[in-house]
Amino acid sequence: MLRGSSRARLFSWFSAPLLWALLVGLSLATQAAADVSPGDTITAENRELVRGLVPDEIYTYAIEPFPDLLMHIVETEDYPVHPKYIEATAKYACQATVNEDGRLENYVAGQPFPYSAWAQEVTDHACDLSPEDPQFGIKLAWNVNFRWQGGAGFNLPHWGFSNMRNAGAETWRISQGEYRRTYYSHRSDLLPETHExxxxxxxEWAEFFxxxxxxxxxxxxxxxYRYTNGKEDDTWAYIPALRRVRRIAATQKSDSxxxxxxxxxxxxxxxxxxWAHDWRFEGEKVLLGAxxxxxxxxxxVLGEVSPTRMIRLGTDDEWRTCRFDPYGAMxxxxxxxxxxxxxxLDDLPQQKGHPYSRKQIWYDxxxxxxxxxxxxxxxxxxxxLIGSVGVWSEDSPIPENHGRFTLxxxxxxIVNVQTTSSNMGQFDTMNILDFSIEESRRYYDTSRLKRRGR
Structure with missing residues (x-):
């Protein structure tokens, strides 16, 4: 048996470096345990496994308090970029610049600033984008803006949006409609003949909602209409109650x-x-993504789907085929x-009176x-909280999407965590179709707003 002085000496020796090492070891063991593997199912009982694998606020508001949590962990998949985008990145390498106003100049097509491993390889590391670049944040934001998205644009022949209150307990409106976006310029898919x-x-692109x-x-x-020269958008809205077309000011882009x-x-x-926002790069990290x-x-679930138009409106029961929660949205x-x-990337709006002081955005x-x-x-x-769920084009049930190599x-x-109001959009029949310039001129025409509104 140890006497008091011996016990004190032992505890003193034990409590210094050894105790600290033990505590650090326990901490590291806890961190190591917070991980997942393909085949795991995450529920409320083992939710701690995803702490650190989702943004902290997502965990705090959408995972930690949610009793019906059910996340299926699957293998990490490879989503190779389209060969045309690779070709464009190599062909127009090291040409793009960002001026003092944050606008992109001398850009043609491909990844503007080689950041992805494949982009740095095909450009022979001639102008790799790295965190040492004082314009790193905004250049990365331009890379995101001109990422490969399938080429022609997006066609949503049928979308639905829900408006909810009381953390999703009350759905007070379900809207449905059509949407299309067409890219006019910087089109890698049109090479080598043209990029426009x-x-x-x-x-740059036009969209109709x-x-x-x-x-x-x-x-x-x-x-x-979004323009390539830094000019502010032209935006028009047809409001049935007013029976007229009106312009929307650029500052209204931050309105509800x-x-x-x-x-x-x-x-x-x-x-x-x-160019109207400041951008800060806040590092890379492995996170869970849908x-x-x-x-x-x-x-x-409605059955027959047209690639270009809505066939019929969906019912409320059809809308609820898949459950989204918490808040009826996540x-x-x-x-x-x-x-x-x-x-x-942290987005800091320059606009005075903008409702956001900043937005943290995680990109794949x-x-x-x-x-x-x-x-x-x-x-x-x-x-x-804002989020999205993707589908790999090659796994899409929509034939028009195959060969596009895009998510x-x-x-x-979106969830307002202060009021618990939320909205959720569904459009899993999105497709990528090629539309001619003649059809696009007719489709994206202000006079069409008036005709459609009659």
Missing amino acids: LEPDTPI DVKTPFDLRGTMFLL LLGTEFTLEDFYLFSGYV ANSKRRCFPS PMVGEHWQKRLSFR KETMAPGLAVAYDRAGAPYK LGSNVM
Whole structure:
């Protein structure tokens, strides 16, 4: 038996470096335990396994308090970029620059600033983008803006959006409609003949948004032109109650869209002007992402689907085919998640009076596709969770998507954690179709707004 002085000497020796090493070891063991493997199912009982594999606010608001948590962990998949985009990156390497106003100059096609491993390889490391570059954040934001997205653009022949209150307990509106976006310039898929849908076009892309239901919104339409020269967007809206077409000011892009928690800037996690925001790179990290959903939800459950138009409106029961929770919006029930190398960009709006002081956005490094985001209010408090669920084009049930080599969206969601209001969009029949310049001229025309509104 040890006497008091002996015990004291032993404890003194034990408590210095050895005790510290023991505590560090226990801490590291705890961190090591917070990991997942393909085949794991994450529920409320073992949710600690994903702590650190999702953004902290996502864990705090969407995982930790949620009793019905059910996340399926699957193998990390490879999503190779399209050969045409690789060709363009090599052909136009080291030409793009960012001026003092943050606008992109001398860009033609491909990845503007070689950041992805494949891009650095095909450009022989001649102009690798690295964190040492003082413009690293904004250059990475431009890379995201001009990531490979399948070439022609996106066609949503049928989308649905829900408006919810009380943490998803009350769905007070389900809207349905059509949407299309067409890229006019910087088109790698059109090489080697051209990179523009129309010669010398000043348009980067155009989009058309048409609401079919509910009755009070039916006939509401938006037409938007995004330009390549840094000019502010031209945006028009047809409002049935006013029976006229009106312009939307650029500052209204941060306003609520049709009574939802979304702003026009929130789509694709960020769809505003890159040059009108400050960008900070906050590092790379392996996170869980719902990159390739295996679920078939709305509107594919309606049966026959046209690639260019809505066939019929869906019912409320069809809308609820797949469960999204918590908040009636988040993909934490039955979705498939894989570990993905991601990078974080912090978006700081320059606009005075913007509702966000900043937005943390996590992008998939391999594809540059958006994953999750957290927006903060002007006081710096967590404000909104924004997310997306993807589908790999080669696994898509839509034939038009095969051979596009891109992650397509199937769902978007947003949650106001301060009010618990939320919105969720479903459009799992998204496709990538090629439209001619003649058809695009007719489709993206302000006079069409008036004709469609009659």
